[in-house]
Amino acid sequence: MNNLRLIAITKYCFWFLAVALVIFLLWKNYSPLGSQHIDFNLMPNIFVSEINPSARITAPFCEKDSCSQIMFGDPLYFDLLLARKFDLATIKIYYSSDVDIDLRLGMQTREGWNYMIKTPDKIDKLETLATAEFSFPLSQALVNKRRINFIISAPEIRTEDKEITIHKIEFDLKR
Amino acid sequence: MPTLQSINNELFKCSIILYLILFIIEWLLPGFVSLYFNSSVVLIVAILSGCFHVLTLKD
Numbered sequence: 254m255n256n257l258r259l260i261a262i263t264k265y266c267f268w269f270l271a272v273a274l275v276i277f278l279l280w281k282n283y284s285p286l287g288s289q290h291i292d293f294n295l296m297p298n299i300f301v302s303e304i305n306p307s308a309r310i311t312a313p314f315c316e317k318d319s320c321s322q323i324m325f326g327d328p329l330y331f332d333l334l335l336a337r338k339f340d341l342a343t344i345k346i347y348y349s350s351d352v353d354i355d356l357r358l359g360m361q362t363r364e365g366w367n368y369m370i371k372t373p374d375k376i377d378k379l380e381t382l383a384t385a386e387f388s389f390p391l392s393q394a395l396v397n398k399r400r401i402n403f404i405i406s407a408p409e410i411r412t413e414d415k416e417i418t419i420h421k422i423e424f425d426l427k428r
Numbered sequence: 429m430p431t432l433q434s435i436n437n438e439l440f441k442c443s444i445i446l447y448l449i450l451f452i453i454e455w456l457l458p459g460f461v462s463l464y465f466n467s468s469v470v471l472i473v474a475i476l477s478g479c480f481h482v483l484t485l486k487d
Contacts, residue, residue: 256431259435260431260434260435260438263435263438263439264435267438267442267443271442271445274446275449277465278461278465279458281464282457282460334463336459338484346448398458399458399459410485
């Protein structure tokens with residue numbers, strides 16, 4: 254009798270764990286609440302693709318905990334994977350440049366070369382390191398297999414032979 | 429030993445069904461499972477409990 258009870262209890266425990274896992278996944282994918290913060294420090298990241306094409310940016314150079322990539326061509330692209338539905342994306346690019354440079358970020362809105370390109374909403378400068386902040390309404394984004402394509406553009410790189418060092422990109426996704 | 433075998437059977441049934449469910453969900457909605465959970469863990473549990481079941485059959 255005790256054995257039967259033990260078997261029944263363990264059976265229910267296993268099924269409880271299985272159902273809990275499915276509920277956890279449903280919550281993570283369809284949660285109506287909350288936000289998501291992604292720190293892309295230029296190392297492989299499940300949510301952000303590497304910045305491409307490689308002919309316009311150097312490979313990540315890492316020293317201690319921080320990495321950097323030098324952008325010497327224009328424009329650059331990367332994909333952001335949306336874990337679930339969000340309404341607003343605030344993106345911060347941490348970069349440095351010896352000269353003042355006009356950095357822009359765009360979000361693909363339709364098939365083909367259709368991007369909503371924006372100048373920074375805010376720029377914070379601390380000596381050579383600068384932070385450019387952009388915000389995009391995700392309702393207008395072209396979502397392809399949960400991915401949104403972004404473009405980093407600095408036209409002066411093409412015309413005036415300048416360079417930008419990108420250190421980090423931060424994403425704040427909100428409902 | 430029979431109790432352990434029964435528990436192992438339940439574990440095998442549960443893990444193989446769970447893995448199939450996760451596999452189908454991931455196939456229909458890429459990233460639904462793999463972004464948050466490594467479903468290979470469930471498959472390994474199913475394989476181990478299946479092996480244990482086969483070994484105890486000989487007894």
